[in-house]
Amino acid sequence: MIVLGIDTSGYVNAVGVSDGRQVLVDQSFPARTDSLEQIVDNINTTLKKAKLKLKDVEGIGVGLGPGSWTGIKVGVTVGKMLAFSAEKPVCGITTLEALAYTAHSRTKLVCPVISAGVGDAVYAAFYRAGVQKGDFFTGDVNDLAALVKEPVILIGSNIKSYRDILVKQKPTLKNKITIKEALPSGAAVACLAATRLKQGKTEDPLSLTPLYLKESTAKVFVNKYKVKK
Amino acid sequence: MLILGIETSCDETSAALVEDGNNILSSTIATQLDLLKKYGGVVPEVAARRHAELIGYVIKEALNTGKKTLDDVDAVAVTSRQGLIGCLMVGVAAAKSISYARQIPLIGLHHIEGHIFANILSNPDLPIPHIALTVSGGHNMLVHVKRNCRYEVLGATLDDAAGEAFDKIAKFLGLDFPGGPVIDRLSKQGNRKAFAFPRPMIRSKELDFSFSGLKTSVINMFKEKIANGESLPLSDIAASFQEAVVDTLVAKTIRAVEEKNAKVVSVTGGVSANTRLREVFTETCKKKGIQVFFPKLSLCTDNAAMIAAAGYARMKMGERSDLRLNVFPNAPLGG
Numbered sequence: 193m194i195v196l197g198i199d200t201s202g203y204v205n206a207v208g209v210s211d212g213r214q215v216l217v218d219q220s221f222p223a224r225t226d227s228l229e230q231i232v233d234n235i236n237t238t239l240k241k242a243k244l245k246l247k248d249v250e251g252i253g254v255g256l257g258p259g260s261w262t263g264i265k266v267g268v269t270v271g272k273m274l275a276f277s278a279e280k281p282v283c284g285i286t287t288l289e290a291l292a293y294t295a296h297s298r299t300k301l302v303c304p305v306i307s308a309g310v311g312d313a314v315y316a317a318f319y320r321a322g323v324q325k326g327d328f329f330t331g332d333v334n335d336l337a338a339l340v341k342e343p344v345i346l347i348g349s350n351i352k353s354y355r356d357i358l359v360k361q362k363p364t365l366k367n368k369i370t371i372k373e374a375l376p377s378g379a380a381v382a383c384l385a386a387t388r389l390k391q392g393k394t395e396d397p398l399s400l401t402p403l404y405l406k407e408s409t410a411k412v413f414v415n416k417y418k419v420k421k
Numbered sequence: 422m423l424i425l426g427i428e429t430s431c432d433e434t435s436a437a438l439v440e441d442g443n444n445i446l447s448s449t450i451a452t453q454l455d456l457l458k459k460y461g462g463v464v465p466e467v468a469a470r471r472h473a474e475l476i477g478y479v480i481k482e483a484l485n486t487g488k489k490t491l492d493d494v495d496a497v498a499v500t501s502r503q504g505l506i507g508c509l510m511v512g513v514a515a516a517k518s519i520s521y522a523r524q525i526p527l528i529g530l531h532h533i534e535g536h537i538f539a540n541i542l543s544n545p546d547l548p549i550p551h552i553a554l555t556v557s558g559g560h561n562m563l564v565h566v567k568r569n570c571r572y573e574v575l576g577a578t579l580d581d582a583a584g585e586a587f588d589k590i591a592k593f594l595g596l597d598f599p600g601g602p603v604i605d606r607l608s609k610q611g612n613r614k615a616f617a618f619p620r621p622m623i624r625s626k627e628l629d630f631s632f633s634g635l636k637t638s639v640i641n642m643f644k645e646k647i648a649n650g651e652s653l654p655l656s657d658i659a660a661s662f663q664e665a666v667v668d669t670l671v672a673k674t675i676r677a678v679e680e681k682n683a684k685v686v687s688v689t690g691g692v693s694a695n696t697r698l699r700e701v702f703t704e705t706c707k708k709k710g711i712q713v714f715f716p717k718l719s720l721c722t723d724n725a726a727m728i729a730a731a732g733y734a735r736m737k738m739g740e741r742s743d744l745r746l747n748v749f750p751n752a753p754l755g756g
């Protein structure tokens with residue numbers, strides 16, 4: 193099953209293709225501010241690299257975030273409208289799960305960490321053998337230390353600095369944390385989506401929504417933007 | 422030629438099917454009125470999130486209502502210029518995905534050009550050239566429509582748009598949101614001459630608008646009374662305030678008409694639904710031998726049908742956007 197995966201939650205357009213067994217192509221395009229401008233071109237380029245056309249694609253995986261609010265709005269909208277317009281089954285995958293997947297650990301606890309944009313705020317979660325353990329974490333990375341109680345693979349972008357913070361908070365973690373530097377991967381999203389789609393776990397494309405984790409509460413936004421009008 | 426229009430520049434998620442630029446098969450608008458009421462106005466990130474939730478459903482509904490499928494759609498037109506950046510992005514992301522998946526042409530449009538076409542769509546006999554006044558909560562502009570899709574911007578608001586002033590005064594008076602329709606209704610029972618509010622810049626030769634001073638003057642006039650717990654003659658205030666806004670809009674538009682030696686006025690945008698504005702424009706233009714046109718009420722506020730109509734006109738001129746189409750929140754009205 194040929195599955196296209198996209199994830200624009202980070203400062204890259206991550207686009208990849210999996211045939212359901214292995215990765216055919218995994219591309220990462222720089223896109224700090226121009227996610228929207230480049231995304232469709234990047235999808236087209238990636239498919240071409242795999243010598244495929246959109247009509248050859250049998251399913252679409254969409255990275256839901258968390259990450260850049262603008263990035264995930266663009267990526268999820270593109271993913272769902274491609275699936276709707278090209279009539280492909282679709283599956284939403286959280287970016288944290290996709291990152292955990294790229295750690296390739298069947299046994300160890302994996303903790304993907306994504307910057308929440310301001311200061312030391314992060315999104316994180318714990319996975320074992322691909323299964324999420326506990327809730328999503330949203331908050332100061334210093335507070336994440338308390339949740340780490342056993343050896344863990346920390347994965348994400350700029351991950352060394354997060355390890356340093358955790359070890360500083362809780363020195364006993366010194367030998368318990370291994371790190372893996374990784375960006376969101378379109379292929380990881382595609383692989384996870386392929387597994388789910390093969391099991392018949394498709395979603396209504398129109399229902400896909402970004403995973404912000406940080407709620408758009410009135411307070412947050414009213415303070416940030418000072419309501420216009 | 423069947424065009425799917427998409428409009429998400431502010432707080433309405435909208436999709437429409439328009440055939441040959443003049444026949445509306447469907448026009449679906451999901452308003453965010455609940456959010457507007459909750460926050461007292463448009464909060465950009467909140468509005469953009471709602472667009473991302475609704476966009477697919479709105480497009481599907483437009484197709485269903487028009488009894489068409491994407492197979493029947495020949496092109497996609499979308500608002501890509503002027504508006505809230507995060508909101509515009511959702512519409513453009515959707516439009517380019519459809520264009521790519523269906524291999525159909527794409528065109529990005531300026532929001533104000535859409536409003537100009539809302540009136541052309543409503544009145545197929547609306548002559549060009551004409552002077553267009555677009556007036557809503559988010560924008561306030563005087564445009565010389567010189568030829569088909571060729572514009573000269575004559576003036577714009579320097580601060581608040583007229584619709585914005587309506588909202589702020591309504592809020593100050595403790596009235597419902599959005600303020601335009603409420604003040605319009607209330608004014609019908611009020612005395613338009615009860616209070617002499619300033620007509621901002623009405624004597625200036627410039628064709629720009631400024632409503633922030635009027636707003637402040639209304640608020641200052643009554644602050645003391647409110648502080649003393651006096652009851653305010655709401656309908657008189659509403660009617661007098663509305664009259665000041667209407668007088669200003671009409672005077673500036675007529676000045677533009679005279680300056681450009683035009684014979685026709687097109688009033689468009691959300692505030693063009695205001696009954697008193699329509700009344701005064703109709704009277705004044707009749708006296709001066711000028712023709713005046715207003716859009717259908719359903720096409721006054723933001724909608725995708727007007728975007729599809731503008732897209733059709735531009736496509737007939739051979740224009741297309743490529744899949745790198747981006748958004749420009751502050752782009753001037755070009756072309």
Ligand SMILES: [Zn+2]
Pocket residue numbers: 532536557559560690691722723
């Ligand atoms: Zn508008």
